[in-house]
Amino acid sequence: INLYYSRNKYTLTLSKGTGISAVTGAGTYYYGQSVTIDATVSNGYTWSKWSDNNTTKKATMTMPANALTLTANATLNTYTISYTLNGGTVSPANPTSYNVTTSSFTLNNPIKTGYTFAGWTGTGLSSATKTVTVAKGSTGNRSYTANWTANSATKYVVNHYQMNVSGSGYTLKETENKTGTTASSVTIANLKKTYTGFTFEGGKGTTSATATK
Numbered sequence: 001i002n003l004y005y006s007r008n009k010y011t012l013t014l015s016k017g018t019g020i021s022a023v024t025g026a027g028t029y030y031y032g033q034s035v036t037i038d039a040t041v042s043n044g045y046t047w048s049k050w051s052d053n054n055t056t057k058k059a060t061m062t063m064p065a066n067a068l069t070l071t072a073n074a075t076l077n078t079y080t081i082s083y084t085l086n087g088g089t090v091s092p093a094n095p096t097s098y099n100v101t102t103s104s105f106t107l108n109n110p111i112k113t114g115y116t117f118a119g120w121t122g123t124g125l126s127s128a129t130k131t132v133t134v135a136k137g138s139t140g141n142r143s144y145t146a147n148w149t150a151n152s153a154t155k156y157v158v159n160h161y162q163m164n165v166s167g168s169g170y171t172l173k174e175t176e177n178k179t180g181t182t183a184s185s186v187t188i189a190n191l192k193k194t195y196t197g198f199t200f201e202g203g204k205g206t207t208s209a210t211a212t213k
Contacts, residue, residue, distance in 0.1 A: 007031055009030055010029065010063060011068075012026055012027060012028070012063065012067075012068050012069075012070070013069040013070070014026040014039075014069075014071075015072070017071045017074070018073050018075070019041060019044075019074030020039050020041060020042065021040045021042045023039045023040075025038060029063040031064070035061050035063055036059070037050075037059055039057055043100060043137070044077050044139045045076055045100075046074055046075050047074050050070045050071065050073070051073070076100070076101065079139060079140055080096060080141045081094070081096050081134075081141070081142045082096070082141075082142070083143070084146065086145065086147070086148060088110030088111060088115075089111060090108050090109070090110040090111075093108075094108050098134060102136060104134065104135045104136045106132065107120060107144065109130060115148040115149060117146065117147075118147040118148055119147055120132045120144045120146060121145050122144035125144075150183055151181070152179075153179045154181065155177060156178055156179070157175060159172055159174075160173045160174040162198055163198070173195070176191075188203040189202075
């Protein structure tokens with residue numbers, strides 16, 4: 001007497017979890033049949049695991065004697081943004097991290113006394129750019145550098161002091177408001193004036209100065 005038993009079929013259901021755009025391998029299979037399952041990870045995410053804790057994305061499994069549902073999951077990537085301000089300041093501060101779900105944002109431009117902001121250079125920029133927007137869905141770590149142009153009309157003050165009649169100490173005689181290019185050298189001798197009864201003796205050993213606003 002020969003007894004025959006048919007092999008049961010069971011349904012494998014695959015679901016897309018966080019950060020998964022597609023899954024393959026779902027269907028109806030015989031008990032004990034080898035099945036390959038796989039998942040496609042969305043941009044800006046990193047593969048994590050199946051809901052049965054299997055960390056292999058493209059996995060081969062043996063169909064059990066029951067219906068089975070598995071969910072593929074990924075984790076959201078966080079990307080960093082670094083800034084080199086070259087002496088400038090930004091208020092409010094720009095974001096230092098983002099992910100693909102972050103809404104689009106435009107960088108706040110920095111300021112620096114005596115200089116004009118010439119633009120950002122860095123990630124994705126071919127030249128200095130004053131308006132930089134990071135669009136929603138962007139990925140990757142980013143770095144940006146602030147570029148500056150020295151102002152040519154930076155104000156500075158020249159004070160002229162005359163020796164007291166006692167021969168001790170000096171008294172302010174005159175103040176001049178001048179302009180020049182930020183951080184450029186100013187030759188003290190070129191700023192001297194002629195006063196009757198006085199001889200220019202220099203800037204107390206200083207031969208050049210820096211114009212600052």
